[in-house]
Amino acid sequence: MSTQIRVRFAPSPTGYLHVGGLRTALYNYLFAKHHDGKFVLRIEDTDQARRVEGAVENLIATLDWAGIRFDEGPGRDGGYGPYVQSERLEIYRKHADDLIKKGFAYRCFCTPERLEEIRQRQNAAKLSTSYDRHCRDLAADEVERRLNAGERNVIRMKVPLEGVLTFEDIIRGTVAIAHEVLDDQVIIKSDGFPTYHLAVVVDDHLMAISHVIRGEEWLPSTPKHILLYKFFGWELPKFAHLPLLLNPDKSKLSKRQGDVAVEDYRSKGYFKEAIVNFVAFLGWNPGDEREIFSLEELVREFSLERVGKSGAVFNVEKLNWLNFEYLKRMPEAEVLRLLKAYLAQSPYAGQLLDDHFLLSVIRAMRERATFIKDLVEKSPYFFERPTQYDQDVVKKRWKPETGSQMKRLLEEFAQLQNPGKEHFESALHKAAESLQIKTSELIHPLRLAVSGVGAGPGLYDILAIIGKEETIHRLSAAIEKLQ
RNA sequence: GGCCCUAUCGUCUAACGGUUUAGGACGCGGCCCUCUCAAGGCCGAAAUACGGGUUCGAGCCCCGUUAGGGCUACCA
Numbered sequence: 434m435s436t437q438i439r440v441r442f443a444p445s446p447t448g449y450l451h452v453g454g455l456r457t458a459l460y461n462y463l464f465a466k467h468h469d470g471k472f473v474l475r476i477e478d479t480d481q482a483r484r485v486e487g488a489v490e491n492l493i494a495t496l497d498w499a500g501i502r503f504d505e506g507p508g509r510d511g512g513y514g515p516y517v518q519s520e521r522l523e524i525y526r527k528h529a530d531d532l533i534k535k536g537f538a539y540r541c542f543c544t545p546e547r548l549e550e551i552r553q554r555q556n557a558a559k560l561s562t563s564y565d566r567h568c569r570d571l572a573a574d575e576v577e578r579r580l581n582a583g584e585r586n587v588i589r590m591k592v593p594l595e596g597v598l599t600f601e602d603i604i605r606g607t608v609a610i611a612h613e614v615l616d617d618q619v620i621i622k623s624d625g626f627p628t629y630h631l632a633v634v635v636d637d638h639l640m641a642i643s644h645v646i647r648g649e650e651w652l653p654s655t656p657k658h659i660l661l662y663k664f665f666g667w668e669l670p671k672f673a674h675l676p677l678l679l680n681p682d683k684s685k686l687s688k689r690q691g692d693v694a695v696e697d698y699r700s701k702g703y704f705k706e707a708i709v710n711f712v713a714f715l716g717w718n719p720g721d722e723r724e725i726f727s728l729e730e731l732v733r734e735f736s737l738e739r740v741g742k743s744g745a746v747f748n749v750e751k752l753n754w755l756n757f758e759y760l761k762r763m764p765e766a767e768v769l770r771l772l773k774a775y776l777a778q779s780p781y782a783g784q785l786l787d788d789h790f791l792l793s794v795i796r797a798m799r800e801r802a803t804f805i806k807d808l809v810e811k812s813p814y815f816f817e818r819p820t821q822y823d824q825d826v827v828k829k830r831w832k833p834e835t836g837s838q839m840k841r842l843l844e845e846f847a848q849l850q851n852p853g854k855e856h857f858e859s860a861l862h863k864a865a866e867s868l869q870i871k872t873s874e875l876i877h878p879l880r881l882a883v884s885g886v887g888a889g890p891g892l893y894d895i896l897a898i899i900g901k902e903e904t905i906h907r908l909s910a911a912i913e914k915l916q
Numbered sequence: 917g918g919c920c921c922u923a924u925c926g927u928c929u930a931a932c933g934g935u936u937u938a939g940g941a942c943g944c945g946g947c948c949c950u951c952u953c954a955a956g957g958c959c960g961a962a963a964u965a966c967g968g969g970u971u972c973g974a975g976c977c978c979c980g981u982u983a984g985g986g987c988u989a990c991c992a
Binding site: 447561608615623628649685714718745752754799888890 | 926943987
């Protein structure tokens with residue numbers, strides 16, 4: 434059926450998946466799934482100079498990690514392959530030849546040097562830079578002769594000299610550009626590879642793509658693509674140009690102003706659910722006040738009509754909050770699994786830490802953590818004895834009389850049998866009573882003694898987690914310091 | 917420079933031309949809770965870029981200005 438929705442994500446394999454690329458892929462995926470359509474992955478590797486080894490595998494792995502599954506693509510044939518452009522060279526050549534035959538394209542023998550020269554001249558004269566169409570009307574026999582002589586050449590599209598090209602964009606509405614500002618774009622390079630412009634049109638048509646959903650940086654070249662569709666006599670797909678993702682200074686999101694690779698965020702400990710949720714909301718929203726969306730919910734609610742027009746700053750603060758929310762909502766068993774994985778490659782890898790213990794750390798620390806690693810890094814005292822005491826807190830909490838008070842506390846604690854949280858609490862109350870001081874005057878110095886710091890989960894929780902023996906050991910060590 | 921796109925709190929955004937004293941979220945500040953830090957609850961500061969028009973009525977439509985961005989390659 435020709436009404437089948439087919440979309441594609443078509444990245445260049447330049448090494449990693451950019452977060453902007455992730456959002457483009459996600460929107461394509463959401464749109465396809467929402468409409469029971471197909472999501473195609475196509476690799477645009479027509480620039481040999483920019484090839485990076487392993488980039489395709491990496492791209493697929495990252496998409497897969499994010500939960501964005503393609504229906505067709507490299508290694509997953511759906512009858513429209515191959516899905517890697519470098520494997521489709523013959524197809525592009527054939528189509529370029531067709532265009533020449535029909536008079537919509539021509540051979541150009543201009544050297545890069547000549548091109549550079551005219552560009553310079555145009556720049557100096559403050560004119561817009563474009564090819565001067567020197568070879569546009571070369572005689573057929575001259576073309577033949579130079580071709581036979583083996584002269585290097587490219588194929589250019591023959592853009593009409595006048596008229597205005599108008600097209601509809603789902604997100605932007607009507608866009609109009611005059612033919613005269615369009616360049617006679619190269620469609621086949623001298624190395625025989627197609628440029629993006631030819632390849633994208635040929636492939637989108639041959640792969641029966643119904644909607645081209647891509648970044649706004651492609652908006653200015655869309656008229657060239659439309660011209661090619663017209664030259665071929667093909668039906669146009671629908672276009673939707675997504676707003677750009679921006680740096681805090683509002684320029685196009687780029688390296689050098691922070692991390693742009695999805696892998697960077699992954700390795701920092703962001704959950705895929707948080708990243709997907711976050712990126713989905715950069716340019717789209719459900720229209721109400723809900724903010725937490727699973728991939729499935731996004732599929733259900735997504736529509737291109739609700740995608741905004743203006744660029745969105747990639748705001749890490751909000752991503753952090755989302756990660757925090759996801760950590761808070763995650764089932765304990767899952768947090769435990771992730772914590773163990775983290776611990777296994779941490780300095781504490783050698784320690785025997787049972788699930789019961791780790792679960793209690795999770796319960797104590799979860800609402801204080803944004804990342805799994807925070808569970809450990811923000812409370813190292815659950816994993817090792819304090820090696821030093823926070824001096825600011827020492828000044829505030831350890832008074833001359835603290836030493837003897839701590840001794841009194843130690844005596845109470847020593848009598849406890851298998852104490853739990855409440856037992857520590859009542860023992861401390863007892864000590865405070867006998868010393869005729871407020872419990873807080875014991876709590877703060879003791880917190881410092883057992884944790885080395887002044888902040889963290891409830892004191893009795895800490896004590897119950899580290900246990901009686903460890904509590905006494907740490908308390909004794911602190912008393913020594915106090916004398 | 918030329919062409920194209922865009923314009924609501926610092927940021928992400930909501931508001932079928934009238935329900936708007938412009939709503940929510942992040943972040944920020946305050947208060948409550950409290951053994952600290954969090955979490956949670958409550959409260960607060962914070963925006964329709966500017967100028968014209970259309971209309972009974974404009975954040976929303978039109979024009980201009982300004983600002984920002986993208987593109988301007990034998991890169992994508």
